Amino acid sequence: MPMGDPNLKSPRTLNPEACQVLEELQGAVSARQVYRIDPSVDVTVFITTTDLHPTGIPSAVKTDNGHAYALQKVWQFLQLWGVSDKFGILHSLTGQAIVERAHGTLKWVLQKQKQGMQGETLHIRLAKALYTINHLMVLQNSNNPVMLNHHLSLQASDEMHQPRAKVQVRNLVTKQWEGPYDLIALGRGYACISTDTRVRWVPAKCVRPDL
Known part of the structure; x- marks a missing residue:
């Protein structure tokens, strides 16, 4: 700064x-x-x-x-x-x-x-x-979800219908672990998951493997 x-x-x-x-x-x-x-x-x-x-x-x-x-x-x-x-x-x-x-x-x-x-x-x-x-920012005439437009590797895996890792997500309100959900991407401090209703970004500390 x-x-x-x-x-x-x-x-x-x-x-x-x-x-x-x-x-x-x-x-x-x-x-x-x-x-x-x-x-x-x-x-x-x-x-x-x-x-x-x-x-x-x-x-x-x-x-x-x-x-x-x-x-x-x-x-x-x-x-x-x-x-x-x-x-x-x-x-x-x-x-x-x-x-x-x-x-x-x-x-x-x-x-x-x-x-x-x-x-x-x-x-x-x-x-x-x-x-x-x-x-x-979605590409013009694109029907893909936003995440697929910005991550080509995810787009390739989606086209091949490869299975995704299952994770549990902690609800910060109830303090309970929910899931399992599909893990789409994991980055610095954040994770993108696919729930039954939508795609969500959540803090990485609130995500754990579904064992």
Whole structure:
């Protein structure tokens, strides 16, 4: 998260609200979003536990090659968390364009959700936008469930009708274990399961094998 000049602005044209979101919540970055900051600004980076919870610790981040990101303090921070810093995309002439397109997609979603998110905190607005981009954007003329559109390996297994692992899910209200349900995917801290009525995302700590 950048700390420094309160008038910090992105070199890309941002409206005030989008600029504020990118400045205050840059620590909570998913693998698909990369944000840009004026490299002339001296930045100090820190991440809190609440920032890391929704997305986990990234294995790599891409930054500008400006001197603000070449500071020893930033390098030591990335080493502490085991994050590799990449200044560019090797052997890819369109790499930066991909980054800018992802950046533009995030701004577009934030703007689309603006009316329905009045009064919400910036952290909640960003979390909803990232969730929408990563899990709720359905391809045109696609009849597949959202999960299959975003995970090709799941789509292949679904086509072959391979049996899925059975798991039990703990109901946080009743504290009872329910199931068995089909396990669709298991990621960092979250699991996707298929119940009798719908597909659900639940915390991984609430899932156990059905033995």
